[in-house]
Amino acid sequence: xxxxxxxxxxxxxxxxxxxxxxxxxxxxxxxxxxxxxxxxxxxxxxxxxxxxxxxxxxxxxxxxxxxxxxxxxxxxxxxxxxxxxxxxxxxxxxxxxxxxxxxxxxxxxxxxxxxxxxxxxxxxxxxxxxxxxxxxxxxxxxxxxxxxxxxxxxxxxxxxxxxxxxxxxxxxxxxxxxxxxxxxxxxxxxxxxxxxxxxxxxxxxxxxxxxxxxxxxxxxxxxxxxxxxxxxxxxxxxxxxxxxxxxxxxxxxxxxxxxxxxxxxxxxxxxxxxxxxxxxxxxxxxxxxxxxxxxxxxxxxxxxxxxxxxxxxxxxxxxxxxxxxxx
Amino acid sequence: xxxxxxxxxxxxxxxxxxxxxxxxxxxxxxxxxxxxxxxxxxxxxxxxxxxxxxxxxxxxxxxxxxxxxxxxxxxxxxxxxxxxxxxxxxxxxxxxxxxxxxxxxxxxxxxxxxxxxxxxxxxxxxxxxxxxxxxxxxxxxxxxxxxxxxxxxxxxxxxxxxxxxxxxxxxxxxxxxxxxxxxxxxxxxxxxxxxxxxxxxxxxxxxxxxxxxxxxxxxxxxxxxxxxxxxxxxxxxxxxxxxxxxxxxxxxxxxxxxxxxxxxxxxxxxxxxxxxxxxxxxxxxxxxxxxxxxxxxxxxxxxxxxxxxxxxxxxxxxxxxxxxxxx
Numbered sequence: 001x002x003x004x005x006x007x008x009x010x011x012x013x014x015x016x017x018x019x020x021x022x023x024x025x026x027x028x029x030x031x032x033x034x035x036x037x038x039x040x041x042x043x044x045x046x047x048x049x050x051x052x053x054x055x056x057x058x059x060x061x062x063x064x065x066x067x068x069x070x071x072x073x074x075x076x077x078x079x080x081x082x083x084x085x086x087x088x089x090x091x092x093x094x095x096x097x098x099x100x101x102x103x104x105x106x107x108x109x110x111x112x113x114x115x116x117x118x119x120x121x122x123x124x125x126x127x128x129x130x131x132x133x134x135x136x137x138x139x140x141x142x143x144x145x146x147x148x149x150x151x152x153x154x155x156x157x158x159x160x161x162x163x164x165x166x167x168x169x170x171x172x173x174x175x176x177x178x179x180x181x182x183x184x185x186x187x188x189x190x191x192x193x194x195x196x197x198x199x200x201x202x203x204x205x206x207x208x209x210x211x212x213x214x215x216x217x218x219x220x221x222x223x224x225x226x227x228x229x230x231x232x233x234x235x236x237x238x239x240x241x242x243x244x245x246x247x248x249x250x251x252x253x254x255x256x257x258x259x260x261x262x263x264x265x266x267x268x269x270x271x272x273x274x275x276x277x278x279x280x281x282x283x284x285x286x287x288x289x290x291x292x293x294x295x296x297x298x299x300x301x302x303x304x305x306x307x308x309x310x311x312x313x314x315x316x317x318x319x320x321x322x323x324x325x326x327x
Numbered sequence: 328x329x330x331x332x333x334x335x336x337x338x339x340x341x342x343x344x345x346x347x348x349x350x351x352x353x354x355x356x357x358x359x360x361x362x363x364x365x366x367x368x369x370x371x372x373x374x375x376x377x378x379x380x381x382x383x384x385x386x387x388x389x390x391x392x393x394x395x396x397x398x399x400x401x402x403x404x405x406x407x408x409x410x411x412x413x414x415x416x417x418x419x420x421x422x423x424x425x426x427x428x429x430x431x432x433x434x435x436x437x438x439x440x441x442x443x444x445x446x447x448x449x450x451x452x453x454x455x456x457x458x459x460x461x462x463x464x465x466x467x468x469x470x471x472x473x474x475x476x477x478x479x480x481x482x483x484x485x486x487x488x489x490x491x492x493x494x495x496x497x498x499x500x501x502x503x504x505x506x507x508x509x510x511x512x513x514x515x516x517x518x519x520x521x522x523x524x525x526x527x528x529x530x531x532x533x534x535x536x537x538x539x540x541x542x543x544x545x546x547x548x549x550x551x552x553x554x555x556x557x558x559x560x561x562x563x564x565x566x567x568x569x570x571x572x573x574x575x576x577x578x579x580x581x582x583x584x585x586x587x588x589x590x591x592x593x594x595x596x597x598x599x600x601x602x603x604x605x606x607x608x609x610x611x612x613x614x615x616x617x618x619x620x621x622x623x624x625x626x627x628x629x630x631x632x633x634x635x636x637x638x639x640x641x642x643x644x645x646x647x648x649x650x651x652x653x654x
Contacts, residue, residue, distance in 0.1 A: 021588045100654050134639060139641070265602055267600040274591075276591035305649075315465045326464070327633075
């Protein structure tokens with residue numbers, strides 16, 4: 001194995017911390033620095049890592065093999081993705097599904113001009129789930145794909161319930177229907193409504209003078225977020241919220257159910273059970289950083305997605321080793 | 328979409344028939360011919376396909392984009408793989424795990440010399456299971472991989488019981504331990520012995536004068552095949568064997584269980600439930616034939632494995648379509 005792959009982290013929230021932890025699990029990688037828009041001196045970094053201000057990135061183009069972008073999809077990545085792909089090989093977790101083609105184009109131009117490789121939308125959905133949707137459709141063209149999410153904490157839905165008047169705090173879990181999954185797993189290929197696929201469970205802390213019944217009603221009827229689902233609202237106290245609902249589990253299932261002939265059906269299932277959603281996403285980003293490094297060295301430049309990356313490129317092992325040990 | 332991908336089938340057993348069925352499910356492909364070592368006139372082919380003798384392949388190099396090799400791993404593929412990779416882009420399902428590096432080298436030289444692309448060892452194990460072992464290890468480097476097979480008909484073990492004196496017919500199913508799978512799925516990362524991972528179940532038809540107790544004893548103590556497993560032997564009549572045990576179900580599970588930090592563990596599960604093992608294997612071969620065709624057009628020649636193939640190449644959809652629809 002050659003020299004370590006030198007990784008930079010741009011943005012130090014949950015995802016950035018997860019990337020730091022993932023680098024520590026991969027002996028062929030080293031963390032060059034954490035880049036932040038905050039005051040670098042105020043960041044407390046474990047393991048002797050160094051913090052820099054984001055503005056210093058332009059001076060560090062020679063020190064970083066791959067920069068992992070750990071900002072949010074709403075405002076950070078649309079701006080940082082194109083700007084940083086002009087200077088670095090990058091990996092991001094852009095997850096606004098509808099805007100992926102736009103983000104791809106925005107990153108592709110500067111990356112190609114600079115001879116850099118920029119992989120967008122890595123993680124688990126988009127990411128590993130997307131890969132399994134493609135494999136499933138290609139292997140069983142006469143069939144149906146089903147994606148279920150959860151049991152997991154949904155950040156967007158948790159934010160929504162915290163905006164309801166009378167709510168002091170709360171979280172929302174998305175739960176896939178056990179019954180729906182059983183039907184899909186059995187190869188029944190059911191037609192499932194939104195309500196039949198997932199249920200939503202909320203744990204809510206009320207403000208002192210709030211009326212529980214009105215809060216419940218405001219939540220379960222909330223348009224788009226809850227009205228199309230069966231929603232349970234549980235009222236708890238602040239101590240319980242802090243002690244039992246502060247972790248970020250998630251996961252889900254991708255199924256492909258199809259027929260190879262009229263006589264025979266086949267079911268493919270891929271599932272994730274994650275104790276920490278951001279840490280797993282970060283681990284995916286780091287494995288793809290390795291692939292991006294290899295692809296750039298091989299002259300494969302421009303914007304890429306997980307669909308463009310051969311599985312072997314994610315591994316620190318050589319192709320010979322992979323064939324001998326894992327095929 | 329351009330012209331159809333022209334596929335040839337070399338060998339017409341269960342796998343060859345499955346490839347023919349899979350081509351019919353993929354509108355971007357057409358079957359050019361079935362090549363056999365038997366008398367082509369004696370083959371009854373559905374759907375108006377044409378049979379040729381294997382010796383005629385050399386005359387058809389201009390007519391076939393990808394030749395799918397459907398022979399066995401023991402004697403057919405070691406000979407046919409190198410010989411045919413000198414004339415065609417090929418896909419095979421070579422599944423003798425220990426000899427994969429040797430087969431790769433044997434196919435790589437003639438394919439490279441001829442500018443052809445030869446993908447070896449496609450299917451589900453080796454194949455889709457191998458891909459999931461690589462993804463799992465790369466995403467969760469601090470963890471363990473578990474592969475379970477079944478419930479499925481094992482050809483090798485069925486052959487072994489049919490060789491026992493007193494046995495007129497029979498089949499063997501490999502069954503993964505429900506208890507072991509539950510532990511792995513729960514993230515316990517157990518150490519499992521061979522006996523703890525799978526059990527074996529046999530359905531046996533006795534010859535008229537055979538002694539059931541001796542046959543059972545001969546089976547359950549058979550070295551390598553059964554002695555390391557808990558084996559159940561059920562005696563049935565020939566009519567039941569024919570009516571209830573003539574299909575070829577199989578499947579299994581690949582798990583990766585690992586920690587991203589000391590605090591959080593993550594579990595990835597991939598599983599297949601196959602009503603027809605050969606038909607699913609054939610579907611994988613056909614999807615990889617599409618990828619091989621694209622790779623050869625892009626100048627990627629020589630021997631390849633599933634580890635070298637980006638997921639998007641398996642799909643008939645364009646990269647733009649995949650990003651917009653499936654990412």
